[in-house]
Amino acid sequence: MSMRIVKTIALCLAALALPASGQSPRASVPAAPIAPAGATTPADTPARSTGGAQLTATDVDSWLDGLMPYGIESGGIAGAVVVVVKDGKVLTQRGFGKADVKTGKRVDPAATLFRPGSVSKLFTWTAVMQQVQAGKLDLDKDVNAYLDFTIPPAYGKPITLRNLMTHTSGFEETAKYLITTKPEDNRPLDAVLKRWVPHRIYAPGSTASYSNYGASLAGYLVERVSGEKFDDYVQRHILAPLGMRHSSFAQPLPPALAAGLARGYDVASGEPQKFEIIPMSPAGALSSTGADMAQFMIAHLAQGGPLLSPQTAALMHATANTPIPGLPGMALGFYHEDRNGLNIVGHGGDTNWFHSDLHLYLDKNVGLFVSFNSSGKAGAAHTLRGKLFESFTDRYFPQPAPELPTLATAAEHGRLLVGHYVSSRGSLTNWLRIATLLGEATVVLNDDNTITVSALTDAAGAPKRWREVAPWQWQEVGGDDRLGALVKDGKVVALAPKGIAAIILFLPAAASLNAGWIVPTLLAALAVMLLTALSWPIVALVRRRYGYRPSIAGRPLMLHRATRLTAWIAVIVAGGWMTMLAVLGSNLAALDGRLDIWMRLLQLLTLVAVAGTALTLWNTWTMARSPDRKRLATGWTVLVAISAVYLVWLAFSLRTMTPGLNF
Structure with a gap:
């Protein structure tokens, strides 16, 4: 999924709420007549x-x-x-x-x-x-x-x-x-x-x-x-x-x-x-x-x-x-x-x-x-x-902004901020948890002890740099935006820029929703499944071209084919959910129930993939115990089985298998 789609999804989930700026205290309101x-x-x-x-x-x-x-x-x-x-x-x-x-x-x-x-x-x-x-x-x-x-x-x-x-x-x-x-x-x-x-x-x-x-x-x-x-x-x-x-x-x-x-x-x-x-x-x-x-x-x-x-x-x-x-x-x-x-x-x-x-x-x-x-x-x-x-x-109503020095705690506090954060405004109990995962912000400590938050960019789309000018308060470098963090017991529990801090926070991502390891692992698992899926027709065509007949038959052949079919289903299911998010990103009016049938179809395919994963594990066990097993083929089968198990776990972790159709 491209970053453009991810940003569009994040924008759409914030529809009806995007603030331009926001801040705090107040005083009395002067009276004035109604004209x-x-x-x-x-x-x-x-x-x-x-x-x-x-x-x-x-x-x-x-x-x-x-x-x-x-x-x-x-x-x-x-x-x-x-x-x-x-x-x-x-x-x-x-x-x-x-x-x-x-x-x-x-x-x-x-x-x-x-x-x-x-x-x-x-x-x-x-x-x-x-x-x-x-x-x-x-x-x-x-x-x-x-x-x-x-x-x-x-x-x-x-x-x-x-x-x-x-x-x-x-x-x-x-x-x-x-x-x-x-x-x-x-x-x-x-x-x-x-x-x-x-x-x-x-x-x-x-x-x-x-x-x-x-x-x-x-x-x-x-x-x-x-x-x-x-x-x-x-x-x-x-x-x-x-x-x-x-x-x-x-x-x-x-x-x-x-x-x-x-x-x-x-x-x-x-x-x-x-x-x-x-x-x-x-x-x-x-x-x-x-x-x-x-x-x-x-x-x-x-x-x-x-x-x-x-x-x-x-x-x-x-x-x-x-x-x-x-x-x-x-x-x-x-x-x-x-x-x-x-x-x-x-x-x-x-x-x-x-x-x-x-x-x-x-x-x-x-x-x-x-x-x-x-x-x-x-x-x-x-x-x-x-x-x-x-x-x-x-x-x-101009007011000169004072030039505040960078604090000596910039490096120490910056290190404590480093990590992945999810928006407090999101969905955690349904399939839109995927958008929450893909829309995560990452905080990085730069060499000059400034920090960068991936979700906070300037008008040109470049990430802003921030330097600490007060305890747990960062000033935009070259600008007047402000970023703050809430710290409890020495741990950062929330951060936000001044424009949205009143209504939306960035919260540290839990391990089960941390894109830092989930997304790379997901891409690796999908690559394994895609290669496995594509190898099925490619190998079949090569064998047909040269008239080769493999010796595998019976139950081993059934398990071999089930593994390849499971790979295809895994790729299709992943592509289906990405398509659903792309539809959401292009027009919120599509979320009027028309996606329900597709959601149910993807869930059905996921259940088939669960059964296929069990067969994939069986196939791996069978190959590992075979007296004439080949090391490379067996190793790849183990990799496929691990990938299948991971994708099934992720499907349930991302709440794509909810019994209801509400989100």
């Missing part, structure tokens, strides 16, 4: 901050004109919307590129709807906090108290709303029916959640692990205690009070809104894609214009505006969990993105085709929203949206 939709501040009104460029409509527009058109054109991105709010008003809202490439329809920030993916969760969390404020939900109560089905017990601890809002519920990742294009898959929220409760792989409150299921469960709690369907609740209690008339969680969209929806693309030159349906709607089903998203930002910047009381808004924006000391903290639903000494909260979101970010500068009463309707070449939208956030912050 009507479309209101703007005069272009010559300066920002209240000092230093850097003045935050005016004129300057922002000029800056965006120098960044966005080139970025979307060179990146192969169809279109984008960017909105900036300040002091309770819209400072500027801009559309770039095309909403529909074929018709040439341009992006209109007031009328073109985008799909902001997991930014939708902020509406879900806001709804939750409304019900907390009303006394109908308790952040620290067992969620089973509100449900009409049961989250099975695990780890001796209940899951609470606080766990759900900080992504510490312990649920493993879900992929099936995450995104679909079939309207019939858009079932009621309760049916979606009851179809399958994901396994809990961490104790509640112990590990940051982003969960779409957890967010959707929170949305269902709102539905349960309010007596209103989730989509209706958001419409009546969030969208309508803010005047967000061009926004909806409905799927498909009502005709009046559907006409304004931007088409989604992989790249601008590609074909437009079908409307994406998110069955777990509270996790990412929103469709909205840039102008409407401005009103949502203004409300939160105004200490909750008409949605929440100032006390509830302050609680929601405050740090509730800090997975890595000194790095990003998680608020209740928002994650912190603090930069340049500022208190910033936000959220990112991705579907297959739309990619978005929302940032609230709480200290400055400023908000920034961006959304793209295509990934672009080599994921250019992800690079551009990150650049937009960093450049905006540095331009209008």
Whole structure:
């Protein structure tokens, strides 16, 4: 499997959740009035901050004109919307590129709807906090108290709303029916959640692990205690009070809104894609214009505006969990993105085709929203949206970064970090464990005592280098990114860069999931099986060509053929699972049940391979005891048997043989 496919798989497993950046602490939120939709501040009104460029409509527009058109054109991105709010008003809202490439329809920030993916969760969390404020939900109560089905017990601890809002519920990742294009898959929220409760792989409150299921469960709690369907609740209690008339969680969209929806693309030159349906709607089903998203930002910047009381808004924006000391903290639903000494909260979101970010500068009463309707070449939208956030912050709120010396402990601590790490956001109890294995990150200590983390690369795809500037804190060499580690009893138990530390951690890989030895051994075993499989027809053709008739017959011949057949099955099964992952990497909409029959077929073939492995071991025993055995042939047969046993173990270890079809 190529590294490109592995990276694509990792990206898809993070769909609806890719953050641009994130950090920690917070302070009070300044009050500001709610402005009507479309209101703007005069272009010559300066920002209240000092230093850097003045935050005016004129300057922002000029800056965006120098960044966005080139970025979307060179990146192969169809279109984008960017909105900036300040002091309770819209400072500027801009559309770039095309909403529909074929018709040439341009992006209109007031009328073109985008799909902001997991930014939708902020509406879900806001709804939750409304019900907390009303006394109908308790952040620290067992969620089973509100449900009409049961989250099975695990780890001796209940899951609470606080766990759900900080992504510490312990649920493993879900992929099936995450995104679909079939309207019939858009079932009621309760049916979606009851179809399958994901396994809990961490104790509640112990590990940051982003969960779409957890967010959707929170949305269902709102539905349960309010007596209103989730989509209706958001419409009546969030969208309508803010005047967000061009926004909806409905799927498909009502005709009046559907006409304004931007088409989604992989790249601008590609074909437009079908409307994406998110069955777990509270996790990412929103469709909205840039102008409407401005009103949502203004409300939160105004200490909750008409949605929440100032006390509830302050609680929601405050740090509730800090997975890595000194790095990003998680608020209740928002994650912190603090930069340049500022208190910033936000959220990112991705579907297959739309990619978005929302940032609230709480200290400055400023908000920034961006959304793209295509990934672009080599994921250019992800690079551009990150650049937009960093450049905006540095331009209008600059802060010189101190030059910190490298610590004397760099080599010692670097050595303790060396190894293989898996993402905390992944699947461990089903076949997607394969993706967890192949997506591992490796940490290497360099000769100059800097470290390199394979999964953390720059815009050019080159691994970043990091030097230790504080105990268990590393600074990007030549950049301003930060990496931190959590250490207990002298052992590294987690590490993460500041951009994702609030919601996803890198955890040391267990021996049974360590790609450092599993992958090389797997490749060696497959090479043995492939050579064995190919030798069968090749030898047969050679024998036929020269009229040679081997003396082997009877049971030895049967065992010989069973060994070759087992080799073929092993190669086919391995290729089948790699194909399944490639399909997952190309389009999450394929995970709508259409792969079930192929999954069952691969499992059936694996069972045949198990029986074949037993025959292979029998064949090895028979050859080893034969008086006229040949050393080379016997040695190869032993190698084949070992390879077969290893592949059978790996099939079960990677959970490809689960009785259920949920993942």
